[in-house]
Amino acid sequence: MSLGAALFLGFLVVQRLSELVLARRNTRRLLAQGAREVAPEHYKLIVALHAAWLGALALFGHDAAVQPGWLAVFVVLQGVRLWILGSLGRRWTTRIIVLDEPLVARGPYRFVKHPNYALVVAEIAVAPLVLGLVWVAVIFSILNAGVLAIRIRAEDDALKSLRAS
Known part of the structure; x- marks a missing residue:
């Protein structure tokens, strides 16, 4: 395993696991305040997609050389x-609450309706490119587009009902 790839993959795994902990804590807090979860049925699909994406990165990119230009783009995305x-x-949260x-x-949110989803789209494409895995970027970008079509429709419907009430 190359050191650069190991550090990059380790960062991704720690980041995603940390986000799940944060999301779980925020979800519990919001539900305790009277919030409600909407359209949870597709959440397992999101988790499976992200787990498969991380798995593909680790399996096919563990010995790859890190591409500095794409790494710089990835760092900007982290900002x-x-x-x-x-x-x-x-x-x-990672759920629709x-x-x-x-x-x-x-x-x-002043400029873009769904900035987090735009960020995820960029990360799903850019992280594989950091490891020179163009085909992983393409395949998972297509799969992610399908999942996000479901997710964004469900979220927009939930927010419309919120505005109407």
């Missing part, structure tokens, strides 16, 4: 990730 997490604060409060309208 965007922090901006999104900071903007949503305790409302950031609806709270009867105004939507977040600060940070990147």
